[in-house]
Every structure is written in C-alpha cells, then in structure tokens.
Amino acid sequence: MGTILRVESSILQLECPLDSRPIQLVFRDLQVFREKRVLLRDVAGVVKPGELLAVMGPSGCGKTTLLNCLSGRIGLDNGEIWLNRERLTKRWRRRICYVQQQDVFFPDLTLRQTLEYQARLRLPDTLSQVQKMQSVDHIIEVLDLTGCQDTIIGDHTKRGLSGGEKKRTSIACELLTNPSLMLLDEPTSGLDSYSAQALISRLKRYAVQEGKSIVITVHQPSSRMFHSFDKLLLLSRGQVAYYGSTASIGRFFATIGLTLLPHYNPADFIMEQIKGPEEVRERIIAAAKAMRQGSECPPELHADYNPSQHPICDHFFHYHEHHITHNAKEDEGRTLWLDTQSHASSSASSTDEDYYWQWPTSFWSQFKVLSERNFQEARPRMLSRLNWFQTIALGILAGLLWLRLPRTEAALHDIQGWMFFSTTYWMLFAHFSALSSFPPEREVINKERLSGSYRLSAYYLAKMVGELPLTILLPAVYHIISYPMLGFHCPAVFITLLAFLLLNTVVAQSVGFFVGACCLDLQVSITASALYTLATQLLGGYLATSVPPWLAWARYSSMVHYAYQNMQIVEFGFGEPIACSQPSKFQECKNGTTIPVSAILENQNGVRGSGLPLWSNTAVLLAFLMIFRALGYLVLRYYRIPK
C-alpha cells in the first residue's frame, strides 16, 4: 500500500504543475490603523512548515485583521510579511488558502457540486477529470462530509447544510488545491467539541505530514485542542500578549506571578487573565515584550534578520520529501491526508518559476466550467415555479385582454398596447432579476477572484453564455402563449417579433447587471433602476405621444423605444395590413384603404421622418448590449476590485 501511495504520489508530481512548496511565514512589527484606532501594533510571529499556530484573544482583539494582513487582503501601515525569501505580494494570494469567517457559496448547489466545480476550476488541466473527482471524493471522506454530500448548501430562505458542515465545506474547497500556507478564521465555530477536536487533529496531522504552515484563529479551545497547537499568538487590543510555544505558556504566566493550576484548561486561564483587571493585562503585555527581546525569541524575528538572505528554501523543499517517504514507510496501509494530491515537495525546487504563478486552468476550461456552473446555479432561481406561474398567467391574461384583435384602425392602439406591454414587462423582469441576483453572487465571485481561481473575463463571458438560455426561455413561452391569441398567424412575423422581444430582454439584463455591479447598496441600485426603467417606459413612444420638441431627443436613450419601434415595423410592415376606419385620422386613408407602417410610426412619434429603420434600431439595441456588457466588465475589473 505504501508503495502504491508513493507511486500515485509521484505520478501526480509529474503530472500536476500545481505543486505546493513548503512555506515559512514570518511577520514582524505589523501595524494597522483605521480611523485613528490601532487595530494591530507590533505583532510578530513565525510559522514553519509542519507547524500550527493558533491566534487567540478576546472578541475584537484583531485576530481577523491579522489574518487579513497575512493573506494580503488588507494593507499594512507598517511592518513586513515574508513567505520564505520573498515579501508577500499580490501574486502570492493564489498560493495562500484563506478560509474566512463567513461561508460564502451558491445556495442552490449541493455540497458535492460545489466541490466538483472547485476542483474543475482550481486543479490544473494536466489532471484528468477522474483524478479531480478522486480528490473530491477523498476530501469529502476526510472531512466527514459523505452523509451530506448531496444536500444543497442552502441559505436563510431554504434549509441546507448545518453551520459546521458549511464550515467544513469551506475548508474542503481550499484544501483541494493543496495549499502550503493555510489561514483559517475560526474553523471550529459551529462545530461540536468532538468535531472541532477531530478537525484540529486532522489539520495538525496534515501540517506535519505534508509540511504545511497553518494559522488558525480560535475562541475557546478545549484543553486537548489547546495542546494540539504548536504555537500560540495571544492578542489583546491589537497587541501581542504572548507569542511562543503552547508548552511554555504555564512558565510564561508563572514569571509574572500568575499560576496555571493543573487540570485547568489553559485556554480558559489565559482568557480569564487577559480579560481581567487592566493592571494584569499590562503586566502580561510587558512580559510578552520582554520575551521578544530575550533569548527565547526566534532569530527570524530579530531586526537584523533578513529572510531574503537566508537559504531556507532548500531545507524546506527537502522537508516534505523526507516526511512523505518516512510516513509511507513507517505507516504502511495508512491513508495520507490527500494522498491523491501529495504533490508538494521536491519537484518545486526544479519547477519553472513562471508556471508556479500561472492560472491553474486555461481560459477555455474556466469558461466551460463557469458556464455550466452559472447555468446550474441560476436555473432554480430564474426558472422557479413562481416565475413559470407568473409567465404563463401573464401570457394567458395578455392573450385574453387582446383576444382576436381585428386588423383595423380601431384596434391599432390595442395591438400597440400588447407590443408595448410585452417589451416593457420583459425589460423590467430581466433588469430586476439581474439586479437582485448580483449582490449574493458578487460575494462568491469576489472570494474566488481573491483566491485566484479564474480570470474575470472567463467568468464574465461564461455568465453571459450560461444564463442566456434561461434568460430567453420565459419571454419565449410568454410570446408563444399570447401572440397567437391575438389572432395573428404569420409565422415569419411571429418569429421576428420574438427575436426582438428576446433581444430587448437580454439588453435589459445587461443594464441590470451593470447597475448591480456599480452599486454595493441594493437600495441605491433599486432606486437607480426604478428611475431608469420608468424613464425608459415614458420615453418608449406609447405612453406619451406628444413629447415636447426640446425633450424629443430623450427617446433615443430608451432601449424599449427601439424594440417597440422594430416590433411595429415588423407587425405593420410585414404582417397583414391595418384597414382604415371611416372617418380616419390618417391622411393616407384618403387615397387608400390600409395604413402604411410609416404613417403609424409618424403618428406615434409626432414628427415626420423621426423613426429609424429596422436595421438601425437593431444596431442600436446591439450597441446597448455591447456597451453595457463592456461597462459591467470594466466596473468589475477596475472599480469593484475585491479586497
């Protein structure tokens, strides 16, 4: 078995470029100020491969702020962070796993689907689908998620995974990529004590066996869990109250006259002292400062130690190789954590530097997986029973209201009414659907962008393509129901009208997406959208036919105007002609029996020759589509950069 593991492992090492080099994390003198408040002051520590550092402290002491700094999510006002011999820069983000406090997922996907998409996106193309799915199976098993793998993630509106299961799913998503440095913000919150202990033991084993460096924040660990940590960083109001091995904590407190009683949970004791009288807190902080100056302080934290000049990497690269071999030999039959992924190691020393920093998958792979995921994630939302009911009911209602209309001048206003209602209704539907779906989706996308899972362009293109069938299905059903009920039977007109209805819907969705991308506040985006869509309706050409000349230009900013114009051109130009009434308000009826389409449009616009031809209206709609899609992309790319 040991041999098999090693063989599998080595095959993966050869095949998998997403190797995982052991990382030594050194952070010194970290200072963060916000709004004149000190969030972190002179915080320092070292985490070596194979070590688990726990960050503890009362609520609000700066634990999350520290992890945000270590992951590069927030900038420092002072201090330095080193990963091996390099300073932390943006490109390291993809190599660091950060499990945040909040679990952010698509609620309608099951746990297994979520992990499978993560594997397909974040594991390199050089791994086969089978290998990627094996990794998912393995992670599910290791994190004890088998029983709930087919349960949806869920949210506040629908029940899904429990809090602890969601937390483990977050960890599973990150572990898939075999990261060398793991930062976990309260991974045990929401877990019962047994599961919490089991998780920490697994993390610890993972750190030791695979040479990982792990930092976790934790609130009230049990005594047993506390002793699983190699090191402890205790924070109090942003300052270090202790940094060192967990084994020495009793000695440290004894030096300042505070005795840790045997059989007492050290974590409880520490928290009681640090939250005790101010004088005790100050003594603890002073002792921690003195310790930093003393002989017990690791050399990496000395001011004159320059990580870039120390040949530490080679040593670490060998670390993992030795441990893998050692463990496999020593413990035949035991399954390593992520044995299918044990591709950290010596291969790193010989790998091409550039390859290490590249995207894990090609643009095409990302596009394919994201389109599929978008489709699957959006389907329950966009094609909900409620939406089906609304569409069918409205289709029938519109059909009944405008049932079997005669093609006469008297019925002209009604025919136009159906067209205008259809375009505006689907404009509103698509716009507000895009708007409301964007805020929750943005959180997932931001998290994935921060972890460098894929290109924004691949996501953006996939979103357009993946959601397209869902966007057009309901308006198509509405049209199929209502249009024949009007009593018109020309198939070419039916199809062309449908095409313009769908184009109008997709344009409106682009505008909704753009507004959603711009505004973080849903209230603001709803107000902006209501203003825009209502103005668009007013200027569409149906509700107000005698617009003042100085405001006539405004109709050209209304997307509904173009779609509505085109529908009239098609219906009245290519469908059965509209018979004149006697008497008629159209000049053209004096010399003929039917009303030409140009007369209908002029009568409506109030200005002779003011309407655009079919192709121009179509071109403007397409331009709307392109421009708003491009603007949405630019906003996400340059304005709403995730932090």
Ligand SMILES: Nc1ncnc2c1ncn2[C@@H]1O[C@H](COP(=O)(O)OP(=O)(O)OP(=O)(O)O)[C@@H](O)[C@H]1O
């Ligand atoms: N951007 C900010 N501006 C001002 N204050 C901030 C900002 N971010 C965080 N803080 C404050 O910094 C302090 C530390 O916050 P942080 O989230 O790091 O605490 P924590 O130790 O993780 O707390 P908890 O254990 O409750 O999660 C808090 O008092 C918080 O209010």
